[in-house]
Amino acid sequence: MIIHISNMYKFYGLKNNRVSALKHISLDIASGEMLSIMGPSGSGKSTLMNILGCLDRPTSGVYEFKGRDISNLNDNELAVLRNQYIGFVFQNFNLLSRSTALANVELPMVYAGIAAGKRHNIARELLDVVGLKDRMNHYPNELSGGQKQRVAIARALVNHPAVLLADEPTGNLDTRSGTEVIKLFDTLNSIGVTVVVVTHDSDVAVQTRRIVYIRDGEIVSDVSGSSIKKDQKILPYEIRPGVLGFDKPHEWNGRDGF
Numbered sequence: 151m152i153i154h155i156s157n158m159y160k161f162y163g164l165k166n167n168r169v170s171a172l173k174h175i176s177l178d179i180a181s182g183e184m185l186s187i188m189g190p191s192g193s194g195k196s197t198l199m200n201i202l203g204c205l206d207r208p209t210s211g212v213y214e215f216k217g218r219d220i221s222n223l224n225d226n227e228l229a230v231l232r233n234q235y236i237g238f239v240f241q242n243f244n245l246l247s248r249s250t251a252l253a254n255v256e257l258p259m260v261y262a263g264i265a266a267g268k269r270h271n272i273a274r275e276l277l278d279v280v281g282l283k284d285r286m287n288h289y290p291n292e293l294s295g296g297q298k299q300r301v302a303i304a305r306a307l308v309n310h311p312a313v314l315l316a317d318e319p320t321g322n323l324d325t326r327s328g329t330e331v332i333k334l335f336d337t338l339n340s341i342g343v344t345v346v347v348v349t350h351d352s353d354v355a356v357q358t359r360r361i362v363y364i365r366d367g368e369i370v371s372d373v374s375g376s377s378i379k380k381d382q383k384i385l386p387y388e389i390r391p392g393v394l395g396f397d398k399p400h401e402w403n404g405r406d407g408f
Contacts, residue, residue, distance in 0.1 A: 151217075152312060152344055153179040153202065158211030160197055160367075171197045172367045175211065179346065181312070184339040185360035185374070186347040194367040196317065199348045203236050203315050204228045216312070233262070237306030241318040243298045245290045251277060251297075252286040255305045262309070269308075276304040280334060296327025303334060313344045320354050332357045 160172040172194050179185065189195040200206040201213060204220060213220050215231065223231065245254045252273050259269035277286050280300040290298055299319060306314060316335065320328030332347070332354060339345045347358055355361045360374035 151178050152181040154214040156212040158208045158213060161209045170367055174368055181344055182342050183360065184345040184358050185362060186349055186355040186358040187362045187364060188349055188355045189364040190350055193364045195348050195364050199315055199317055202346065203238060204232050234309060235312045237311035237314045239302050239306050239316040239319050241321040243302045245298055245301060247290050250287050250289055251282060251301045254301055255308065258305060258308050272308060276307055280304045295323045296330055299323060299331050316347045318349055319347065
């Protein structure tokens with residue numbers, strides 16, 4: 151189990167004016183799962199994602215990542231965990247407008263101190279993986295919304311994360327581009343990446359293998375397996391076994407030693 155949450159609460163504000171964002175949250179996510187967390191605006195799904203991504207802490211309850219209680223980690227240790235084990239994809243892409251697609255993917259490796267030649271090669275390979283081999287030197291204003299999101303996904307993969315968290319990743323895309331992005335997540339999941347998609351869109355959610363529905367800060371349903379119908383259309387590009395350092399599917403479990 152890569153993520154274990156038990157009886158978790160999150161409150162904001164002072165005691166006499168306290169707002170409950172999450173309550174009674176218990177959730178297990180196995181390594182290699184692909185699931186969506188779905189709910190309307192204000193349901194608490196973004197708060198839950200921030201906690202899953204170690205961008206925020208629960209007020210009470212248990213959150214274990216790879217068997218370790220994160221409540222015992224300081225801010226620096228949480229930052230290390232995020233950098234080594236968690237990849238983020240956001241609705242607004244968060245690309246640098248004055249940098250090429252290649253330079254945007256390289257950016258986390260610059261901060262990590264990886265040598266220029268190595269990070270350049272990794273970024274080129276990842277852009278090839280997401281189907282943008284011929285767009286590496288294009289700037290964001292020269293890319294479609296779907297292409298921008300694929301650049302963001304490539305950037306999220308540079309550190310071989312154990313978990314990929316996507317917050318409304320299709321929110322700024324048309325239907326076709328959004329479907330291609332979800333298909334890319336599906337392909338990444340097929341080689342073992344744990345993928346969590348936060349969305350309010352049922353058309354996006356049904357393309358994952360499990361739907362956790364949250365309302366008013368509580369999980370009200372958790373549906374998985376054969377009850378979810380999936381479109382099996384093949385991507386126009388593929389991720390080849392070994393291309394990201396693994397010899398066969400289902401070996402993508404992040405780094406050891408955490």
